[in-house]
Amino acid sequence: MNSMTEPKKLSDVAAVDQDSVQPFPNSRKIFVQGTHAGIQVPMREISLADTPTDFGGETNPPVRVYDTSGPYTDPAVAIDVRKGLPDVRGQWIEARADTERLAGNSSAFTNVRLQDDELAALRFDHQRQPRRALPGKNVSQMHYARQGIITPEMEYIAIRENMSLQQARSLGVLEQQHAGHSFGAAIPDEITPEFVRNEVARGRAIIPANINHPELEPMIIGRNFLVKINGNIGNSALGSSIEEEVAKLTWGTRWGADTIMDLSTGKNIHETREWIIRNSHVPIGTVPIYQALEKVGGIAEDLTWDIFRDTLIEQAEQGVDYFTIHAGVLLRYVPLTAKRVTGIVSRGGSIMAKWCLAHHRENFLYTHFEDICEIMKAYDVSFSLGDGLRPGSIADANDEAQFGELETLGELTKVAWQHDVQTMIEGPGHVPMHLIKENMDKQLRECGEAPFYTLGPLTTDIAPGYDHITSGIGAAMIGWYGCAMLCYVTPKEHLGLPNKADVKEGIITYKIAAHAADLAKGHPGAQLRDNALSKARFEFRWEDQFNLGLDPDTARSYHDETLPKESAKVAHFCSMCGPKFCSMKITQEVRDYAAAQGMAAPKEEVVKLLDVEAEMKAKAREFRAQGSEIYRKV
């Protein structure tokens, strides 16, 4: 009755996005158990129809696919975004006995926010008490790895990453895949927990997994693993609500986001982030300088190390898994951007550039880099070293400013590794195709093979409204060359804030890029899904074709526009060509005929057939005598 005067509390009314909790068609959630009961690795299993009798009638085994959708697609889990997700890692973290639960929050800003009654309507009620490393302890996965410890996170990841290989092997189809060309990656035949440990130890992969984010389903980012994608969400000064941001999280991960970055810059960043993390089963990344800038009223030159440090602690205790830190924007690089067509396009980069110029001092993220490392290792937050000077246009690609910063990021990677802090490196941006590989090669060289994490790159500037595509091209290529994670770009890039449809379009485009890269690198088992889908296509198993695709809903709706009847989904012809012109139908006839005539034989025999004119004529007569109808059972 009173709803106009008394604002509803979000913690009372927030509901999950219903689109995000629908089961996938013909799919079920399965779990593969690790060495102890707590390790339960989720996968999606898509069941398939039998091959129609005309085509041989065999049974098609179900196909397991990597599942980023989390508990949201698990019918056994009652989702309540007001309460957050179940705890996956809490026991593992506790069992390591190197952390303590704090009595309160260490961040001054957090405490102010918690005491502000005006925020009650927005606040997430079921906050977790923060956890921190015991004094002198380093709780990073890299630190454990370097001590030879295989954590439950590592085993979980090994099972997850090894799934396609294991599946292909158990089906006896591991060889049904092109060999791949990986440009010097070291993808093993089998992803074992020890391999995961070793890759993390040498810095070639990271496991973003803050001890304050126990809801997380562990995943890994590295060139010898499946290529990952990130989706950006976040509100701005111009709009969008907390509930909408949580919906973008659940919707984006449903379609394949491996991590989510919360790039909020508007009001209530702290509260928004709490809602996001507590409801996220994937790692959450942020750019802490955005919030720090809000705290100083948007005046870059008023930023201080103390404010920034408090922001890092605030976010680390909420559970952010990786921080973008623009520590490579050095004072001496800034003037190199003055002659660019598009100057500095990274928000973080331009903030730090402005600060450097205003104070005529070196970037405080650089001068305090080891202080930052101390914070990172107390919570296991990973570095994502930001490319504040990335090119914002084709014209500016691979210039002195960009590559100067990359060299500095290489130095900083080694500093971070001295602290056993997990580190990945952010990359461009806008790069024409022929200059992409130079980026990858230089990054691998300068940064000791630390994972590369690129935005696109966009391969041309002339298609605003389609930058998911201009960048999907570059993303696929750099993924093939060795990039470990691809940051998505939506159709709204450069133009506006993405809505749910844009988020999905961006995610699917980047899943395509990542998978195309996995195929080209020759990731063991990666081609299994392609093969299964193509077989379904050839056999006119329309539903299987839809369901094996990245987006069954869209595939089905496109099909229905042309041939809406249910019967058409079992029809033995495509909607494009109609019944008479279907090449797949004809191929099956060719196949049956070739088999019946013993022609699916070695090449030599075929050549012989060709040589024997009389035999050919006989066969032709025989074929015609049978009425030229080739649907005979072999």
Place this chain on the structure above:
Amino acid sequence: MNSMTEPKKLSDVAAVDQDSVQPFPNSRKIFVQGTHAGIQVPMREISLADTPTDFGGETNPPVRVYDTSGPYTDPAVAIDVRKGLPDVRGQWIEARADTERLAGNSSAFTNVRLQDDELAALRFDHQRQPRRALPGKNVSQMHYARQGIITPEMEYIAIRENMSLQQARSLGVLEQQHAGHSFGAAIPDEITPEFVRNEVARGRAIIPANINHPELEPMIIGRNFLVKINGNIGNSALGSSIEEEVAKLTWGTRWGADTIMDLSTGKNIHETREWIIRNSHVPIGTVPIYQALEKVGGIAEDLTWDIFRDTLIEQAEQGVDYFTIHAGVLLRYVPLTAKRVTGIVSRGGSIMAKWCLAHHRENFLYTHFEDICEIMKAYDVSFSLGDGLRPGSIADANDEAQFGELETLGELTKVAWQHDVQTMIEGPGHVPMHLIKENMDKQLRECGEAPFYTLGPLTTDIAPGYDHITSGIGAAMIGWYGCAMLCYVTPKEHLGLPNKADVKEGIITYKIAAHAADLAKGHPGAQLRDNALSKARFEFRWEDQFNLGLDPDTARSYHDETLPKESAKVAHFCSMCGPKFCSMKITQEVRDYAAAQGMAAPKEEVVKLLDVEAEMKAKAREFRAQGSEIYRKV
């Protein structure tokens, strides 16, 4: 009153698609004249606003872009699809005095159709009297080129292809482009008529331009020219009207299709084609075997050389500019496809395979190849040698069947060239990224650098509904490697018939791929449009950013979703970040500041600045004393 009983004649009621005749925003159609008045090469000129005063206030010259939209976007032309387009080339053809206007049609089938009263309602009324080479004459552009003749078509093309270079040079910005890497292409500094002639003479480029298609605005396909794209249209047994197909033609070319293939397989293919050609300013390609199959009731084994020959003449006299001919599907290759995951997916390929098996004889397109050449040179129809055995799935890429056929296409290319018949080669299909270059390299080698024309290739099979994207990735890459024309794929590929929206989505995706390839190859002047758009973006000239893009309408509408007010289009911040967080605004401040302080200087000076602590402090004080507001005029 009587409309139910008396069907309306299409030639009375057909109207142009209104969406296709809207002028582009801030654009005008201009013409560059060649050596005589008849050569008038159309271009689109996009006018730009001045740079805002804050950013320097300079004038921005208009940008000319390659224009495939034809007379439809020329306000000076009164479009009437019932009458067809104005004649561009008629005089040139006549002046060569090597052709004759025939008294009637040479095709028996055409004459039957023309006498069929039931087709009156569908028929295009303003048919042209067909023209044919005089006995013994060869009227192909290749034949002229080899005699050293520069035709008006060649000069027209030189002006068209040289436009971006000329523009960049006249603006003094030719150097503002990355050098490119062209994998052995021979892109000259300047595209001259003589260069065009030479490329056509040696078979490295083709000018599809049937003497019965005088409405055509000449264009060229070859690895040393701008990468082209083709859009497929055509009805099927399942639907779509003639008027809709004409609308797809005008709509597809509006957005950038350089050629259109009419793949109709339904009823009234002949009449549909007449409407399409008479209204097309771009080359039209067909697959004659589709219509031939209709003529024998869909029974592949009933196909004969005579029926096929009559179909070629029928279509050649209508004005089809290139024919897909699946002459490389040899009997000995067919069984090699039997073990494939998706067999034969080309419709033409499967028809010919069925015919070969049914008759146990060699493909009649192969055995009659020189007969076909005779027809081609009498009308200047170009070969598009079809890849009937292209892979239909990742699994089948680069296999023995595919490459065997490609080798045969190489042989046939040389046969065609002996007849001075222009020839390009069709290519796949579905190919993982790492196997794409092998296709291009082998094609160049086997086919003597004849232009390659590929469908995609699709780089993964797992995204039905998004195959414009899976294939746009492969298309960009193969374009970079040397492919001359990219056949588009729409989102409906594998699922249904594309509607107008799908046609546009496919075209824009492929324009992106083609342009990304031009940039990577280093085509002179190609980057001018990217630079202009990026400059507009940096300076918040929103309207210019939209108008310079491939699709101004979509860019504008996306922008309006977030910031719908007109005032926002001159706002100095992006809709993504809001006013405080705009990195471009900050960059401009950095730039002004750097200039004011003399910092946009050589690196040495910057390093010196860094060394002098006192100077730094002084500068910082100065900056703060000015209120840290950096919008001062320099």
